[in-house]
Amino acid sequence: MLNANVVLLGLAVGVAQVNGHFNLNYPTTLGFNDDTEGTGPCGGFEPSLVKTTDFHIGGDFIAVKTTHPKSNWYFRATTNATAGGGWVNILPEIEQTGLGAYCEQNLKLPDSFAGQKGFVQAVQHAADGDLFQCAPVNFVTGVAASIPSACTNATGLTATVVGGAASSGASTTGSSPSSTGGSEASSTSGSEASSTSGSDASKTSSAAAETSTGAASAIGGEVFGAFGAAAMSLAALFAMVL
Template sequence: MPSFKNLALLFLAAQSTTAHFLLHYPTTIGFSDDDEGTAPCGSFTVDFSTDNITNFHVDSDVIAVESTHPAAIWLFRATLDTTASGNWTDLLPAVSQDSLGAFCEKGIVVPSSWAGQRGVISVVQDATDGLLYQCAAVNFVSGSSNSTPSSCTNVTGLTATFTQASALSSIPASATGSATSTAATGTGTGKSAAGALRPVEYGAFGALSWVVVVGGATVLVALL
């Protein structure tokens, strides 16, 4: 039987022609249902003097979102440009979510050299109403997170796999297009780089599968 939370999300999706997504962790700098389609941060401007700032661990941390769409594709990226105007680095290949509700991607890695600096985490969703954006102001800190935020949950029946997404890959990394993506090309040292073995698929009842991306294809390796 669907949970009350899922029924509420279904109702919202049915009632709104602009059903969007929520960024639960790191803390969003702002959410506007009407303006979430405005790049790069859903119409909000990053301001470290007023925004809620999250400590984000470079060796392993999480990004927690919630979608009101039954299917969506996600792009997780980050930059040391505190204005969020460019020089983005993709933290993962595009992730396809085939379910409605909460989704938490664990083991997110950013370059270790970013520790001790401020930056911005960006989440972009590609769904039925186009590209949607939210940002979080963060302090990049060394090490791995030793706790999991309560918002890091996955709806029962969630399936999330790496995919190819032309709409997301066409987003420029910077105003000049000079920045390079480390994780998406598999050339970086991050543990989340394409081609690495990592948990990304959640089957019915929340069972965790291990997959590996080879040549753009997602291959199921084992089921726990």
């Protein structure tokens, strides 16, 4: 008879395929709570600028780790002290495929950010909805002097600007990105970054987390496929037990 632990393992794997979250590893996150990460603008944490990390407007990094095999990303920034609006898109919408570490490099912001404090925000739109994290930062001039240790890319993970352009920020070799490299997505940031309107940052799902029909369909298919695969696996396991 199959050990009950194997059945429980199958259940855990099935759930993990469907329910996942992400970690913001750089800049330093305001906080992470698995239960409240779906609450904007900062994953359920009260925006605070008491402790900040320097973010270089001439070129810096955002590093995350995802448990979703496919999702869409929105990386934004604001100098609003309460994260209550004034968001500027650092990159266009990014579609990521693959699990694990993901880092975008050479990210730029308008000169007007220099000398101010604010937040860098990562929004992930995936199978379980919209997820949020914020990093309180001090926007400084210049380019980051080195690549942070958190900036790595999982083997096989890819990132593409919605619309088709490749983002070289996501390596397919599992190595760290080069210090001189930049993504196709990064070339649209800085002074060309577009602002998102609305003072209520908690409504990001309608402003910053809107996907194209194609991307939404792909995510929907992923959810169905994950549930289907999990259900089939569990059915097979229970059949063996019984």
